[in-house]
Amino acid sequence: MAELRLRTLTFAAWTGLLVGAAAFTISGVSQTAVGFIDWFLPVLVWATAITVVSIITVPAPSGSHLSLGIGAAVGAAILVPDHAALGAAICLGLAATGLVERGLSMTTSRSDGDFLTDAIGMAAYAFSYRFVFEAFDVQLTLDPSWTIVASVAVAGTVWFVIRALVAALVGLERSDLAGRYLWLLALEDWAVVVSIFAAGALFGLTWPLMGAWAFAVAILPYAFGHLAFERYHSTRVTYGQTIRALAQIPEVAGLAPSGHSTRTADLAIAIAQEMGLHPNEVMELEYAALMHDVGRITLNEPAIVKAGYTDEDIARWGSQIIAEAPYLEHVSTLVAQQHRPYRSPGVAMDPDVPIASKIIKVASAYDDARIEMGLSPIESLERIHQGSAYEYDPHIGSSLRRVLVFRGEITF
Numbered sequence: 194m195a196e197l198r199l200r201t202l203t204f205a206a207w208t209g210l211l212v213g214a215a216a217f218t219i220s221g222v223s224q225t226a227v228g229f230i231d232w233f234l235p236v237l238v239w240a241t242a243i244t245v246v247s248i249i250t251v252p253a254p255s256g257s258h259l260s261l262g263i264g265a266a267v268g269a270a271i272l273v274p275d276h277a278a279l280g281a282a283i284c285l286g287l288a289a290t291g292l293v294e295r296g297l298s299m300t301t302s303r304s305d306g307d308f309l310t311d312a313i314g315m316a317a318y319a320f321s322y323r324f325v326f327e328a329f330d331v332q333l334t335l336d337p338s339w340t341i342v343a344s345v346a347v348a349g350t351v352w353f354v355i356r357a358l359v360a361a362l363v364g365l366e367r368s369d370l371a372g373r374y375l376w377l378l379a380l381e382d383w384a385v386v387v388s389i390f391a392a393g394a395l396f397g398l399t400w401p402l403m404g405a406w407a408f409a410v411a412i413l414p415y416a417f418g419h420l421a422f423e424r425y426h427s428t429r430v431t432y433g434q435t436i437r438a439l440a441q442i443p444e445v446a447g448l449a450p451s452g453h454s455t456r457t458a459d460l461a462i463a464i465a466q467e468m469g470l471h472p473n474e475v476m477e478l479e480y481a482a483l484m485h486d487v488g489r490i491t492l493n494e495p496a497i498v499k500a501g502y503t504d505e506d507i508a509r510w511g512s513q514i515i516a517e518a519p520y521l522e523h524v525s526t527l528v529a530q531q532h533r534p535y536r537s538p539g540v541a542m543d544p545d546v547p548i549a550s551k552i553i554k555v556a557s558a559y560d561d562a563r564i565e566m567g568l569s570p571i572e573s574l575e576r577i578h579q580g581s582a583y584e585y586d587p588h589i590g591s592s593l594r595r596v597l598v599f600r601g602e603i604t605f
Contacts, residue, residue: 214284221277243286252426267393371469458482481527
């Protein structure tokens with residue numbers, strides 16, 4: 194149902210773009226002294242530029258792929274003085290982008306929500322830029338180039354905020370994702386956004402002076418940034434894959450249930466997103482959940498097994514192993530605390546236990562009940578609720594229930 198609503202909104206936005214392009218064209222032609230061809234040619238050129246550039250995407254820290262189309266829109270807003278022509282170019286370019294993205298397999302990483310976000314954000318940018326530029330031009334005695342830079346900065350901020358809001362609202366179609374998490378996730382893309390806007394503004398400022406050389410001036414600096422973002426994304430994916438592989442060592446050795454770490458991490462991430470944790474906290478939680486049983490590899494030592502051990506020992510050993518990697522120092526702390534109850538007798542809440550550790554404890558216990566004990570989802574959830582006096586944080590237990598309802602594992 195949520196997917197159908199999003200598709201309907203996307204189609205409505207695409208139809209609105211076509212209507213907007215026609216309305217801007219009629220308005221512009223009726224008010225210009227030149228012929229239709231002379232007026233429409235720049236519109237067609239910029240619409241084509243926006244379409245072509247929009248197909249190119251760059252991986253962003255949020256996990257999404259940002260379209261570079263807004264960079265072309267930034268240049269168009271600077272170089273096209275006619276309001277109607279700018280509006281027609283943006284509407285026509287976005288409408289064409291929607292068709293192209295549907296037809297090309299290279300853009301499968303882009304969703305209906307991405308197109309809707311781009312459409313609303315780009316329209317907001319064009320309107321904001323024109324409004325701010327005229328206000329600055331009248332009220333401030335700045336050099337024209339500084340007026341342009343200031344207008345791009347203000348309108349770009351408006352675009353960034355609106356894009357984050359729209360992305361959050363689109364994501365709220367999934368009831369298992371908190372608005373706070375979606376909002377913070379969208380804000381993670383600020384570095385990529387700054388580089389795109391800088392390239393667009395640089396092209397718009399240098400074209401009148403340098404002509405075709407403006408392409409090189411704007412594109413070459415951005416290209417280095419683009420490669421850096423691609424490298425960062427690749428490194429992050431590889432890092433996650435390495436951690437997942439290392440987390441399976443206790444399972445391969447028969448010291449932990451097969452697939453337990455992956456299932457625990459998957460459920461822990463879902464709970465954290467539903468509760469609205471910061472994306473960076475969710476990433477660290479994922480790593481900690483994957484490796485929460487890595488301390489079990491020490492159970493290969495007969496002396497340790499003979500002497501006996503507790504959950505605290507396994508958590509401590511795992512933490513010490515993980516702490517050997519400086520980048521994972523905070524992750525090791527989460528693993529060290531994941532065995533502890535969320536509160537002690539007479540204490541409402543233990544402030545020393547991180548929320549991520551409490552989430553791992555609940556997710557791991559639920560998976561143990563489902564797989565090792567063979568209980569049903571509702572019976573496993575009931576075990577968590579029964580332990581909410583001291584062991585399991587009841588707020589996390591409630592979040593777990595909402596996640597299970599969304600996944601269809603329980604029906605209330």
